[in-house]
Amino acid sequence: MKQMNATAGHAPLTDTRRSASAALSGVGLTDVKWTTGFWADRFRHTTEVSVPSMGKLFQETERIKYLGNFEVAAGLVEGRYRGPTWNDGDYYKWLEAVAAIYAVNRDPKLDLLMDESIALIAKVQSPQGYIHTRVLIGEKGENPPKRFAEPLHFEMYNMGHLLTAACVHHRATGKTNFLDIAIKVANFLDKHYANPTSEHARHGVCPSHLMGLVELYRDTGDERHLRTAERLVEMRGKVVKGDDDNQDRIPFRQHTTAHGHAVRATYLYAGVADIYAENGDATLLTPLTKVWDDLVRTKLYITGGCGALFDGASPDGSEDQGNITRVHQAFGRSYQLPMATAHNETCAAVGNALWNWRMFLVTGEVKYADLLEWTLLNSVLVGVSLNGDKYFYTNTLRRTADEPHKLRMGRERQPFFSWFCCPPNAVRTLAESTSYAYAVGEDSITTVVYGSSVLNTVLPNGVHVKLTQNTEYPWNGRIKITIDASQGSAWALRLRIPGWAKSATLLLNGQDTGIVAPTGEFIELKREWAAGDGVTLDLPMPARLVEANAHVEETRNHFAVVRGPVVYCLESPDLPAGVKLSDIYVPPTAEFTPQPNTAGLDGVPSLTAHLIAKPSRDWNGLLYRDVEPEQPTPVDVRLIPYFAWGNRGTTEMSVWLPRIG
Numbered sequence: 040m041k042q043m044n045a046t047a048g049h050a051p052l053t054d055t056r057r058s059a060s061a062a063l064s065g066v067g068l069t070d071v072k073w074t075t076g077f078w079a080d081r082f083r084h085t086t087e088v089s090v091p092s093m094g095k096l097f098q099e100t101e102r103i104k105y106l107g108n109f110e111v112a113a114g115l116v117e118g119r120y121r122g123p124t125w126n127d128g129d130y131y132k133w134l135e136a137v138a139a140i141y142a143v144n145r146d147p148k149l150d151l152l153m154d155e156s157i158a159l160i161a162k163v164q165s166p167q168g169y170i171h172t173r174v175l176i177g178e179k180g181e182n183p184p185k186r187f188a189e190p191l192h193f194e195m196y197n198m199g200h201l202l203t204a205a206c207v208h209h210r211a212t213g214k215t216n217f218l219d220i221a222i223k224v225a226n227f228l229d230k231h232y233a234n235p236t237s238e239h240a241r242h243g244v245c246p247s248h249l250m251g252l253v254e255l256y257r258d259t260g261d262e263r264h265l266r267t268a269e270r271l272v273e274m275r276g277k278v279v280k281g282d283d284d285n286q287d288r289i290p291f292r293q294h295t296t297a298h299g300h301a302v303r304a305t306y307l308y309a310g311v312a313d314i315y316a317e318n319g320d321a322t323l324l325t326p327l328t329k330v331w332d333d334l335v336r337t338k339l340y341i342t343g344g345c346g347a348l349f350d351g352a353s354p355d356g357s358e359d360q361g362n363i364t365r366v367h368q369a370f371g372r373s374y375q376l377p378m379a380t381a382h383n384e385t386c387a388a389v390g391n392a393l394w395n396w397r398m399f400l401v402t403g404e405v406k407y408a409d410l411l412e413w414t415l416l417n418s419v420l421v422g423v424s425l426n427g428d429k430y431f432y433t434n435t436l437r438r439t440a441d442e443p444h445k446l447r448m449g450r451e452r453q454p455f456f457s458w459f460c461c462p463p464n465a466v467r468t469l470a471e472s473t474s475y476a477y478a479v480g481e482d483s484i485t486t487v488v489y490g491s492s493v494l495n496t497v498l499p500n501g502v503h504v505k506l507t508q509n510t511e512y513p514w515n516g517r518i519k520i521t522i523d524a525s526q527g528s529a530w531a532l533r534l535r536i537p538g539w540a541k542s543a544t545l546l547l548n549g550q551d552t553g554i555v556a557p558t559g560e561f562i563e564l565k566r567e568w569a570a571g572d573g574v575t576l577d578l579p580m581p582a583r584l585v586e587a588n589a590h591v592e593e594t595r596n597h598f599a600v601v602r603g604p605v606v607y608c609l610e611s612p613d614l615p616a617g618v619k620l621s622d623i624y625v626p627p628t629a630e631f632t633p634q635p636n637t638a639g640l641d642g643v644p645s646l647t648a649h650l651i652a653k654p655s656r657d658w659n660g661l662l663y664r665d666v667e668p669e670q671p672t673p674v675d676v677r678l679i680p681y682f683a684w685g686n687r688g689t690t691e692m693s694v695w696l697p698r699i700g
Contacts, residue, residue, distance in 0.1 A: 050210040052139070052474035053313075054257040055400050056499065060319035062403035063478040063485060068142035068210050070496040071473040076511055078472055078490035080641075081420065085469040086140050088427030093133055093466060094152070096455055105130050106159070108172040113162035120173045125193040125460055127172050128200040128247070130156075132463035134217075135204035136470035142211035143473060153208060157217045160201075164220055168227030171197055187231070190241040190285075195248045198224050202251025206258050207471075218258065225255050229267045235274040243275055244285050245303045249310025250393070253317060268314055272323075282364040283353030294326040297334040297370045299353060301346025301382075304330075304370070305390025312397035324401070331398065335410065337373035341585065341599050341694065342421070342606050342681055343414035344383035344434050345391055347371040349447060374590035378437035378695060380444065385422030385431060385461035388414055389468050396475060399487070403480075405559050409538050409604075411475065412488045415468070416513060417606045420682035422465040424452050425641040430462040431685065436608075436694040439620065452685050476508075483531040485561065489518055502527030504568075513603050514633070514644045516540070516578030522568045531565035534576050539604060546575040578603070582631035582646055587695075597695040598625045600646065602633070606681045607646055611691040612639075613677035615652075620691040623676065624651040624699035637679055639687055646678045651699050671699065 050056075051065030058064070073079035097105035104122035109130070111118040134156055141149040164170045169186060171194045177184040187194055205221035208214070228248065232239055252268035255261075272291060281287035283299030286307055297304060308327055315323045339345055351369025354362075368382050392414045399407035422431050429452035438450045448456075476492050478485040481499045489512040495505045505524040512518060520532070536543050536556050543556030547564065556562055564574065580603040587594040600607040611620055631646040653669040684692045 052471050055316050058316040061316040061400050063400050063480050065474050066477050066479055066496050071476045072493050074491045074493055076491040081469055084427035089466045090136050092428045097130055097133060109159050109163050112172040112175040120176045124173055127197040129459055129463045131200040131204040132467045135207045136467040138208040138211040139470040161220055168223035187242050190244050195242055196245040199247030199251040202255050206254040209258055221255055225252060225264045229263050237277045237279045240274045240277040243271055246307050246310050250313050253313035265317055284366045292322050292326055295329045297330050297338050299366050300368050301370055301387035302384055302390050305387055305394050309394040309397050312401055316401050338370045340376055342417040344388055344418040346382050346384050346387040347376050349382045376591050378593050381435050383434040386464050388418035389464045392419055405535055408487050408535055413604050416604050417681055419465055419468055422461055425686045429454050432461050438692045440691055483533055485533040486535050502530050513605050516580040518576045520574045522570060522572040524570055525568040529565055529567045531563050533561040533563045536560055540578045542579055544577045548573055594695045596698045598698055599695050600678055607678040608681045608684050608692050608694045609678050610684050612687050615674050618652050618674055620693055621655045622652040623696055625696045626700040640683050643680055643683045648676055649673050650676050
């Protein structure tokens with residue numbers, strides 16, 4: 040049995056330090072602090088705005104749907120359950136964000152806030168360890184519901200987020216009050232699913248419990264929790280007449296493509312990656328790599344978003360039409376990537392980030408770190424407004440004023456909506472962003488997500504290292520790392536060269552290393568480092584035009600604009616007077632000039648360019664019409680990062696712009 044970690048802050052967010060089949064581990068929750076620049080600003084907004092305002096929603100404005108459910112379940116007040124069945128999980132995500140922030144700033148008010156919530160959760164938990172406020176409140180009535188009677192009650196999903204939040208809390212504080220609750224939950228799941236049947240098997244919906252159980256195993260060393268996670272994956276193969284809405288139409292080991300509900304899928308893949316890190320079962324890693332390849336080659340938006348369709352079908356295009364079922368928030372077919380009707384749930388972006396982080400820790404391959412950073416910058420961040428208190432549930436790539444279709448979720452940022460699973464998911468991810476900055480091996484430190492920061496850590500081989508990273512990334516590709524302290528033997532500094540970088544130069548203590556930087560690989564410098572040693576990495580960041588595979592029908596003859604790891608878009612406030620979004624065309628020779636800030640967008644940099652406008656005619660209700668000559672004229676426009684759109688009221692926006700010439 041592994042020893043329980045009791046030293047607050049020194050355990051990583053994803054603790055693969057002792058995982059037999061993991062190439063790398065994250066660093067301790069308190070080991071990294073953002074200092075200045077991009078990620079420091081995002082973390083500050085999360086700390087000062089997102090978490091407090093969300094806490095006010097959960098505990099005051101919308102109390103009856105969140106904290107109020109726990110109070111009713113605990114018998115402290117009279118009432119009924121209110122809100123969607125996954126609201127418990129949303130509250131746990133928020134607590135996880137609070138714990139992650141506490142690990143960095145050690146604010147005693149946050150510690151007290153967490154203790155008060157944890158004490159209430161403990162009052163709610165049944166003696167058997169079961170906890171789900173909707174059912175526990177119902178058990179007080181005349182016709183009590185059965186536990187695990189309906190898969191879409193999300194009981195195990197909620198418990199999974201409790202498990203993860205409890206582990207983060209334990210690692211941040213060293214306390215076991217939340218961990219004790221989690222252990223009881225895990226023991227309940229172990230007993231309840233000791234011999235799972237086909238009826239049990241449908242209850243693995245949106246399997247956050249896999250990640251939670253593995254992290255609990257890593258925290259406590261109790262192998263029962265790992266075995267429970269393994270059993271719950273195997274259980275999925277017992278489903279009779281399953282469907283892709285929950286990825287259980289076929290057993291997991293037969294998966295070769297990304298299909299079905301995108302959030303449930305990415306949660307599943309992240310959880311299985313965690314299990315593989317512990318048990319090394321190659322039959323788990325094989326489908327993970329196949330599905331990942333299918334996703335990035337045929338189903339991933341340029342922003343890193345996934346889950347293209349509001350509604351899909353399972354199995355898509357099957358001749359056996361009698362067994363086709365609806366799939367909510369689906370990946371869709373290969374290359375089926377609509378723009379205006381894109382679903383792209385923020386939770387799916389978070390799930391994709393969780394999965395890629397774990398794949399990176401398991402394999403050490405750059406491609407997973409690249410997609411992690413890309414996803415965080417473009418499809419997680421877009422889910423939260425620049426000021427930190429308004430949110431997107433879905434993330435379109437094109438919005439127009441005359442959209443001909445009404446979609447379930449709006450295209451404007453909102454402070455609250457009834458399906459509130461995405462905001463706390465994005466906020467906890469941003470609260471934990473320092474954990475994605477570096478990874479460590481036995482005698483190495485690997486840069487992952489670049490940003491100005493201080494790292495103070497002890498490597499597994501006992502070497503103490505403190506270093507400082509200074510950079511204006513992602514707006515500038517120059518990254519300077521200074522060694523502040525290095526006590527012990529030689530170790531390797533591994534610098535990520537992203538796949539988008541066409542070249543790179545590296546200086547060591549001001550001298551050219553002569554190292555040819557391979558794109559999509561790591562540069563490794565191993566030596567006995569001394570205080571004052573410095574490394575400067577330069578990644579050129581010219582803006583570039585990108586086109587999609589010809590099979591992506593909606594983007595045929597369109598360009599997107601990308602600079603470094605940031606995807607840009609054109610938003611209507613940045614057009615000249617009298618010019619509409621639909622008028623704009625991009626010549627292949629267009630040049631884009633970086634500008635330091637954009638008015639009204641919290642100082643976010645932008646790109647300016649000379650593009651082409653062709654006045655569009657009114658369609659007058661026609662579906663088709665004859666082509667008439669249009670006189671193109673040059674116009675000056677400004678493009679902004681995609682994650683920053685929708686912060687200036689109701690606007691039009693497009694990532695993809697039609698080509699001319």
